[in-house]
Amino acid sequence: PxxxxxxxxxxxxxxxxxxxxxxxxxxxxxxxxxxxxxxxxxxxxxxxxxxxxxxxxxxxxxxxxxxxxxxxxxxxxVPDIDAAIKLANDSPFGLGASAWTTNDQECDRLVEEIEAGAVFINSMVKSDPRLPFGGTKRSGYGRELSIQGIHEFVNVKTVWVK
CATH class of the missing domain: 3.40.309.10 (Aldehyde Dehydrogenase; Chain A, domain 2)
Known part of the structure; x- marks a missing residue:
């Protein structure tokens, strides 16, 4: 290397x-x-x-x-966006998805309907310390990075005094 x-x-x-x-x-x-x-x-x-x-x-x-x-x-x-979303969601994994379109309606559907922890439109999937990163389905649970990632490593204590 x-x-x-x-x-x-x-x-x-x-x-x-x-x-x-x-x-x-x-x-x-x-x-x-x-x-x-x-x-x-x-x-x-x-x-x-x-x-x-x-x-x-x-x-x-x-x-x-x-x-x-x-x-x-x-x-x-695939022949169309419906088939693309169906194929993407037919996976047992859901870490990240990368979809490419210049159509605003397609963009909205892809973001809303693809079952993944992250959906990147017109960009490759990547991690960024400012953004939460993690998957769905068999790609895990919880998040790393960002404030949401830090919260995965703390035990929140509730205290109520009356």
Missing amino acids: MQPDTDLGPLATPGILQDLDQQVQAATKSGGKVLTGGHPLSDRPGNFYPPTIIIDIPPDTPIAKEEFFGPVALLFR
Whole structure:
């Protein structure tokens, strides 16, 4: 990761690298097609996995409902906003969602209807210490960062004296 030509760092452990590669291979066995990446980098030491984009994964396959902890993007094509919201909410996870639109009505629907701890419109999901960050569904509960995150670590005591 310290080399000047490194744009993307390694995964934390060889096990994580192996798990991620197994998920990518499972996605291709389920019908997905790799547009770029798709195999660990072997031209350098370390746990490097290239940015990978996979398309055409059938949405009803188990691999379409998994979290990929690495630089892998699953790209699903949908006919309209209703199908996009349905597909997004069909996940057992809900950490963050990134949606792209220039239509104000679509923006309002995406923010209101996507079941996630954070919805970013026309931006990638990211954490910011000024904003609460956390998920819904199997992506956890509670928040970190911001004042809401600090409150997760305190025990509030109610005292009533009459």
